[in-house]
Amino acid sequence: MEKKIVVQSATPRMLESGLCGLWIAVAGESFGRIHPAPTTSPVHRQQFLNHEFGHMILDHDKELIPGRIAYSLSLLLSPISLVIGLGLTATVDGLTSSGRNFRDRVLLWRITPLWQRLLADTPELSIERELSPLQRLIARVPGAHLYRRRVEIRDSLLLHPEQAVSPAERGLIDLAEVRTQAPSPANHTPVVGTPR
Structure with a gap:
C-alpha cells in the first residue's frame, strides 16, 4: 500500500527544542506526517524534508510510545542536542x-x-x-x-x-x-x- 505524505510546518518552538523536523506515522492511517521546523530558507526547508524522507525510505525501526512520553523525552534531549550542535559549529569555525x-x-x-x-x-x-x-x-x-x-x-x-x-x-x-x-x-x- 502506498502512503501519502502530509507536510505541515511546525511551530517555532520546535527549533527552540532542538528539532529540525519530525516524522509521525500513526498505525492504521494511510498517510505519514512530516513537520519541518519553520525557516525562511527554502534550501533548509528542503534539507529538513529530505532528512525525514530518508527515515521513511529506510524504514527505520519504529517503536510506538505514548505521545506524552515522546514529548517529554524530546524536551529533555533538546538542550543536549543544541549544545552539541553549537559546540560542533564553533569547533569547525575555530579550526577553519x-x-x-x-x-x-x-x-x-x-x-x-x-x-x-x-x-x-x-x-x-x-x-x-x-x-x-x-x-x-x-x-x-x-x-x-x-x-x-x-x-x-x-x-x-x-x-x-x-x-x-x-x-x-x-x-x-x-x-x-x-x-x-x-x-x-x-x-x-x-x-x-x-x-x-
Missing part, C-alpha cells in the same frame, strides 16, 4: 579560522625580510609598524599585517621599478596577493620590478 591564521602568519614571516629591504629607503610609504618576532608570532589578525605589507611592497615597486626582485620573491608577492584577495584572474597583476 586557525588554519587560515596559521597560513597567514607563515607568509607574514616569509615576506617580512622583503618588506624591510624594499622599504628601507622609503619608510614614508609605510603605515605598517615594525613588529618584533614575538609580535609577529602572536599577532591577533596576521592577515591584516600581511595585506598591508603586500600593498606597501607593491607601492614601493611601483615608485622604484629599478629595485631588484628575484623570481622567488616575485612568487612570494604573488602568493601574498592570492592570500589577501579574492581569487580571480581579473584581479591578478604581474609584479613590477627588475629581476635580480
Whole structure:
C-alpha cells in the first residue's frame, strides 16, 4: 500500500527544542506526517524534508510510545542536542579560522625580510609598524599585517621599478596577493620590478 505524505510546518518552538523536523506515522492511517521546523530558507526547508524522507525510505525501526512520553523525552534531549550542535559549529569555525591564521602568519614571516629591504629607503610609504618576532608570532589578525605589507611592497615597486626582485620573491608577492584577495584572474597583476 502506498502512503501519502502530509507536510505541515511546525511551530517555532520546535527549533527552540532542538528539532529540525519530525516524522509521525500513526498505525492504521494511510498517510505519514512530516513537520519541518519553520525557516525562511527554502534550501533548509528542503534539507529538513529530505532528512525525514530518508527515515521513511529506510524504514527505520519504529517503536510506538505514548505521545506524552515522546514529548517529554524530546524536551529533555533538546538542550543536549543544541549544545552539541553549537559546540560542533564553533569547533569547525575555530579550526577553519586557525588554519587560515596559521597560513597567514607563515607568509607574514616569509615576506617580512622583503618588506624591510624594499622599504628601507622609503619608510614614508609605510603605515605598517615594525613588529618584533614575538609580535609577529602572536599577532591577533596576521592577515591584516600581511595585506598591508603586500600593498606597501607593491607601492614601493611601483615608485622604484629599478629595485631588484628575484623570481622567488616575485612568487612570494604573488602568493601574498592570492592570500589577501579574492581569487580571480581579473584581479591578478604581474609584479613590477627588475629581476635580480
